[in-house]
Amino acid sequence: MTRHSAVPAPSRFRFTDALRTAWLNVSARPQRTALASLGVALGIASLTALTGAAASNQAQLLAELDRMGANLAVVAPALGPDKLVVPLPDTAPQTVQRVDGVADVGVFETAPDDIPVYRNDLVPATEAGGIEVAVARPDVFDAIEARLAAGRWFDEATRGLPVTVLGRTAADRLGIVSPGDRVWIGGQWYGVLGILESAGLATQIDTAAILGDRWVRNTFEGPNTGEISTMYVRAESGQIGAIADTLASAASPGSPFVNVSVLSELADARTTTDDALRTLGVALAAIALLIGAVGIANTMVVTVLERRGEIGLRRSLGARPVHIALQFVTEAAALALVGGLAGVALGAGAAAVLAAIAGQPLVIPLAIVVASPAIAVVVGATAGLYPALRAARLSPTLALRAV
Amino acid sequence: MTSAVETLSVIDAPPVIEVREVTKTFPGTPPATALHPTSLRIGAGDQLAVVGASGSGKSTLLSILGTLDAPTTGAVLVDGMDLAGMREAERSAIRASRISFVFQQFHLMAPLTAIDNVATGLLYTGLSSTQRRERAALALETVGLGHRLQHRPGELSGGEQQRVAIARALVREPAVLFADEPTGALDSTTGEAIIALLTEISDAGTAVVIVTHDGGIANRFGRRIRLKDGRVTDDDRGAAR
Numbered sequence: 001m002t003r004h005s006a007v008p009a010p011s012r013f014r015f016t017d018a019l020r021t022a023w024l025n026v027s028a029r030p031q032r033t034a035l036a037s038l039g040v041a042l043g044i045a046s047l048t049a050l051t052g053a054a055a056s057n058q059a060q061l062l063a064e065l066d067r068m069g070a071n072l073a074v075v076a077p078a079l080g081p082d083k084l085v086v087p088l089p090d091t092a093p094q095t096v097q098r099v100d101g102v103a104d105v106g107v108f109e110t111a112p113d114d115i116p117v118y119r120n121d122l123v124p125a126t127e128a129g130g131i132e133v134a135v136a137r138p139d140v141f142d143a144i145e146a147r148l149a150a151g152r153w154f155d156e157a158t159r160g161l162p163v164t165v166l167g168r169t170a171a172d173r174l175g176i177v178s179p180g181d182r183v184w185i186g187g188q189w190y191g192v193l194g195i196l197e198s199a200g201l202a203t204q205i206d207t208a209a210i211l212g213d214r215w216v217r218n219t220f221e222g223p224n225t226g227e228i229s230t231m232y233v234r235a236e237s238g239q240i241g242a243i244a245d246t247l248a249s250a251a252s253p254g255s256p257f258v259n260v261s262v263l264s265e266l267a268d269a270r271t272t273t274d275d276a277l278r279t280l281g282v283a284l285a286a287i288a289l290l291i292g293a294v295g296i297a298n299t300m301v302v303t304v305l306e307r308r309g310e311i312g313l314r315r316s317l318g319a320r321p322v323h324i325a326l327q328f329v330t331e332a333a334a335l336a337l338v339g340g341l342a343g344v345a346l347g348a349g350a351a352a353v354l355a356a357i358a359g360q361p362l363v364i365p366l367a368i369v370v371a372s373p374a375i376a377v378v379v380g381a382t383a384g385l386y387p388a389l390r391a392a393r394l395s396p397t398l399a400l401r402a403v
Numbered sequence: 404m405t406s407a408v409e410t411l412s413v414i415d416a417p418p419v420i421e422v423r424e425v426t427k428t429f430p431g432t433p434p435a436t437a438l439h440p441t442s443l444r445i446g447a448g449d450q451l452a453v454v455g456a457s458g459s460g461k462s463t464l465l466s467i468l469g470t471l472d473a474p475t476t477g478a479v480l481v482d483g484m485d486l487a488g489m490r491e492a493e494r495s496a497i498r499a500s501r502i503s504f505v506f507q508q509f510h511l512m513a514p515l516t517a518i519d520n521v522a523t524g525l526l527y528t529g530l531s532s533t534q535r536r537e538r539a540a541l542a543l544e545t546v547g548l549g550h551r552l553q554h555r556p557g558e559l560s561g562g563e564q565q566r567v568a569i570a571r572a573l574v575r576e577p578a579v580l581f582a583d584e585p586t587g588a589l590d591s592t593t594g595e596a597i598i599a600l601l602t603e604i605s606d607a608g609t610a611v612v613i614v615t616h617d618g619g620i621a622n623r624f625g626r627r628i629r630l631k632d633g634r635v636t637d638d639d640r641g642a643a644r
Contacts, residue, residue, distance in 0.1 A: 007484065007489070007493045007496055007497060008496045008497060008499070008500040008501070009496060009500075009529070010492050010493070010495070010496045011492075011495045011496050011498075011499035011500075011527040011528065011529075012527060012528065012529035013526065013527055014529070016532075017526060017532070020532075024512075024514055024515070025514075027514075028513070028514035309506075309508060309510050310510060310512065312471075312510075313504075313506070313510040314526075314527075315471070315495070315498075316469070316471060316498065316502075316503075316504045317498075317499065317523065317524060317526060317527055317575075318495050318496065318498045318499020318500070318527040318528070319495065319499075319526070319527050320491060320492050320495040320527075321491060323527060395471070395472065396471040396472070397462075397466045397471045397472045399471070399504065399506055399510060400462055400465065400466060400471070400506065400583050
């Protein structure tokens with residue numbers, strides 16, 4: 001009779017079996033699973049909710065600031081050494097438009113000198129009301145993302161007619177409430193074509209009576225007529241900082257006599273706000289996850305005590321201590337994964353509610369959705385390590401005792 | 404006394420498990436000796452009943468024979484290999500391939516069906532889950548539960564649960580099956596059937612070692628060792644029954 005002359009092949013525990021065993025124990029006792037994974041669920045939920053709230057907030061803030069003109073730069077000719085304006089080349093709008101990150105360019109032309117704006121021809125000349133005349137090419141409307149309170153903007157026909165589009169403040173000061181009224185500009189009647197909504201940070205537009213470029217060129221004689229007075233350059237979202245430095249040379253290559261101003265430093269404010277929210281999210285999540293980890297560790301310690309018989313049985317079936325440890329670490333990770341997935345759903349729901357209440361677009365960063373279950377698994381496995389090692393150290397003879 | 408055990412050992416086949424002068428002492432003041440020097444050989448197809456009162460050291464002897472516990476002194480040999488110099492992984496490998504247990508409490512896993520409980524017996528062998536379930540089904544046939552494959556422990560009687568546990572032990576095709584008070588949680592009629600099943604198993608070539616406090620059950624086995632206060636007081640090779 002032949003005998004085994006060598007130690008048999010080492011016992012094995014397939015990882016898929018470890019996963020299956022873990023899932024079996026997690027799913028067999030839903031109440032325990034729910035309680036044990038609650039902390040991790042709350043941790044991941046707060047992480048997801050606050051990161052989502054920050055992202056939603058940022059999305060709204062970005063949209064808002066962009067609408068207010070935070071993504072606008074103003075390019076204007078500067079004075080030369082002789083104290084005379086050095087005009088921008090006529091090609092400046094085209095060259096600026098080609099800069100990467102520039103969404104749109106709108107051009108104001110130099111307005112004729114000394115044409116005051118009045119409600120009608122009876123207003124004393126001294127009560128001009130601080131309303132400036134501006135001369136816009138039609139592309140200004142899109143460049144500053146203007147919105148009309150009433151009426152229309154210039155088109156191919158009306159840019160050559162004696163009509164005006166009033167800025168919000170200008171309309172208020174003149175007492176104009178609807179298009180079709182007339183105003184007295186430079187000693188001549190102009191029909192009101194439209195009234196703009198407030199242009200936000202582009203305050204000069206709010207106080208302007210805007211005339212069509214073709215009308216001005218055909219009507220007024222002047223040395224500077226038709227020259228570019230200012231260009232409003234709208235950057236693509238978030239690109240304003242990147243393009244600001246290149247605008248001057250794009251507008252007038254080689255010339256130092258170009259002014260570029262970014263309409264607001266508010267562009268920076270949005271990042272600080274959201275960093276604060278995100279930091280809060282991470283801090284809350286860290287605390288909740290720590291509590292969650294303690295919860296899972298506690299559950300697993302109890303589980304190991306409860307299942308001493310099973311551990312003994314498994315050892316009697318040939319499981320090595322490392323197999324026992326693997327089983328309990330996997331189970332702890334599975335508990336945490338359940339919590340993590342529930343937390344993502346919970347957090348996304350909370351972020352959705354917050355966004356709905358605040359009227360913000362809902363944004364949940366994909367990275368958080370992907371990372372959360374992974375974070376949960378790491379937290380769970382770490383929390384399960386100590387109980388698992390205790391389980392691995394238990395004697396196989398436990399199976400022989402009444403439990 | 405231990406030499407008497409040796410001389411009585413007349414089995415010709417090389418032993419599957421052999422213990423030489425093993426003792427077990429638990430630390431404390433004074434240290435408690437659970438097992439005094441004992442030698443024993445278990446060969447293929449042997450039937451052995453270890454009888455003794457509670458605290459007689461029979462569970463300690465079973466743990467050492469079954470490689471669940473290491474003796475304080477003395478040697479344990481499985482297939483002629485001394486376990487003393489082995490790492491835990493090697494001892495686990497030997498346990499996985501040569502030794503099975505049946506426990507008083509069955510130790511079935513409540514969420515698992517009968518067939519999956521039995522397949523657990525092969526969990527650490529490296530076999531695929533399909534292979535494990537195929538062999539589990541056969542083992543359940545062997546113990547007369549071919550019609551209960553998909554039942555969970557809660558849906559089975561005590562006797563049926565212990566049969567599932569025996570199938571889980573048998574599915575590994577062990578050289579030795581240890582049964583620790585296998586009828587302790589069963590009524591006498593059901594227990595009788597379990598004992599009959601265990602003796603059938605030994606007839607098929609698997610050594611069966613049963614630990615019991617019940618002399619009546621012990622008498623059904625070919626060889627009976629009586630333990631008292633950690634010493635073998637009687638080694639009876641008289642005919643079973």
